[in-house]
Amino acid sequence: xxxxxxxxxxxxxxxxxxxxxxxxxxxxxxxxxxxxxxxxxxxxxxxxxxxxxxxxxxxxxxxxxxxxxxxxxxxxxxxxxxxxxxxxxxxxxxxxxxxxxxxxxxxxxxxxxxxxxxxxxxxxxxxxxxxxxxxxxxxxxxxxxxxxxxxxxxxxxxxxxxxxxxxxxxxxxxxxxxxxxxxxxxxxxxxxxxxxxxxxxxxxxxxxxxxxxxxxxxxxxxxxxxxxxxxxxxxxxxxxxxxxxxxxxxxxxxxxxxxxxxxxxxxxxxxxxxxxxxxxxxxxxxxxxxxxxxxxxxxxxxxxxxxxxxxxxxxxxxxxxxxxxxxxxxxxxxxxxxxxxxxxxxxxxxxxxxxxxxxxxxxxxxxxxxxxxxxxxxxxxx
Numbered sequence: 001x002x003x004x005x006x007x008x009x010x011x012x013x014x015x016x017x018x019x020x021x022x023x024x025x026x027x028x029x030x031x032x033x034x035x036x037x038x039x040x041x042x043x044x045x046x047x048x049x050x051x052x053x054x055x056x057x058x059x060x061x062x063x064x065x066x067x068x069x070x071x072x073x074x075x076x077x078x079x080x081x082x083x084x085x086x087x088x089x090x091x092x093x094x095x096x097x098x099x100x101x102x103x104x105x106x107x108x109x110x111x112x113x114x115x116x117x118x119x120x121x122x123x124x125x126x127x128x129x130x131x132x133x134x135x136x137x138x139x140x141x142x143x144x145x146x147x148x149x150x151x152x153x154x155x156x157x158x159x160x161x162x163x164x165x166x167x168x169x170x171x172x173x174x175x176x177x178x179x180x181x182x183x184x185x186x187x188x189x190x191x192x193x194x195x196x197x198x199x200x201x202x203x204x205x206x207x208x209x210x211x212x213x214x215x216x217x218x219x220x221x222x223x224x225x226x227x228x229x230x231x232x233x234x235x236x237x238x239x240x241x242x243x244x245x246x247x248x249x250x251x252x253x254x255x256x257x258x259x260x261x262x263x264x265x266x267x268x269x270x271x272x273x274x275x276x277x278x279x280x281x282x283x284x285x286x287x288x289x290x291x292x293x294x295x296x297x298x299x300x301x302x303x304x305x306x307x308x309x310x311x312x313x314x315x316x317x318x319x320x321x322x323x324x325x326x327x328x329x330x331x332x333x334x335x336x337x338x339x340x341x342x343x344x345x346x347x348x349x350x351x352x353x354x355x356x357x358x359x360x361x362x363x364x365x366x367x368x369x370x371x372x373x374x375x376x377x378x379x380x381x382x
Contacts, residue, residue: 008191009131015188016125017144022184023084024148025177027110029156030091034107037167043100059111060341067119067334071327076120081185083117086110088178095171119333126321126329128192134318135276139266142314143259148177150255211380212323212332216339218376219316222280223343225369226312227351227362229254229305232290235355241293250302257306262314269315274381277315281370281377283308288363291355312340 070079090109097103129137152174159170229251236242242250269276283304290301317333324332347369354362 005131012128012192013137017141019184020145021148022177022181025152026091026174028149029152059114062115063334063337066116067330070120070330079120080117083113087113092175095168119330122333123330133270134321135266135269138318139262139314142262146255146259214380220343221373224347225366227287228348254302254306257303258310261307261310266314281374284370
């Protein structure tokens with residue numbers, strides 16, 4: 001493989017990362033203030049939770065369908081661009097609505113945009129990163145992506161500090177990165193390769209079917225035992241361990257760890273294969289340290305949480321590309337994301353309930369889930 005091919009692949013992955021960074025500024029910024037905004041238009045806590053849950057369900061569940069459509073039509077770029085446009089158009093409009101039902105519609109539209117684009121986009125990234133190694137490609141993409149996840153909330157915090165309570169202004173600012181997303185996509189399409197359409201469906205080759213199914217079992221078990229950050233934040237504030245102002249700082253540090261770990265583990269995956277993922281259950285158990293009252297353990301747990309996120313968003317996705325046939329890759333990413341999303345939602349609900357009953361019970365649940373995940377991964381790696 002020539003140096004020129006590798007350089008073109010590197011430029012394409014950087015460009016994909018910039019697109020995701022800009023999009024993250026928009027929708028992660030919006031998500032950081034969605035709860036307080038909904039309260040201003042009359043939503044109750046239950047309604048806020050319902051809107052978030054419906055949005056996440058749409059964002060993950062529909063990826064099975066959109067992935068299949070992408071593979072059958074070969075419209076990877078059309079679905080990627082269309083999904084991004086839907087997301088960045090819906091976000092600024094939130095500042096213009098004054099009714100809960102309209103806000104729900106826009107949140108669902110934003111998540112629908114992610115459902116439309118994600119399987120197709122991940123297929124494009126898998127194709128573009130092949131000369132570099134999929135682990136490095138997805139790791140580099142995730143590292144750049146996470147910059148937007150930090151910049152967006154900080155930008156919105158500044159906007160509301162400058163104009164207190166002016167959510168129209170705050171959401172309106174997010175139209176700027178939204179426009180830049182479209183501009184960046186137009187430039188990206190000129191340099192990124194287009195996957196060749198093939199007739200093979202999702203992992204139809206017999207040798208891959210069993211491994212792919214076992215891999216999905218591992219993904220489900222590892223995600224169902226992954227403590228969500230809002231639960232960690234609830235613990236830290238409810239027990240007055242950290243101030244409200246410190247929670248975003250903890251999250252920002254976790255995101256920085258996310259970016260670094262994504263690069264390291266992505267590169268390690270290219271060299272050593274699926275065995276690298278054995279670190280995921282161990283780190284997920286390490287997150288439990290954040291549920292203590294000792295600051296050193298809390299910071300260690302938060303950094304473990306960031307490390308898990310980095311692996312989930314890079315190496316887990318890279319492995320899907322290697323376990324699926326080219327002709328069914330978008331479908332594979334759709335199924336992967338649906339399983340992953342279902343596990344996150346179910347696991348998050350279970351962990352929240354167990355936390356209310358007994359933290360030791362929550363610890364046992366996590367350890368059992370991660371132990372089972374380790375067993376499942378060993379079956380895949382055989």
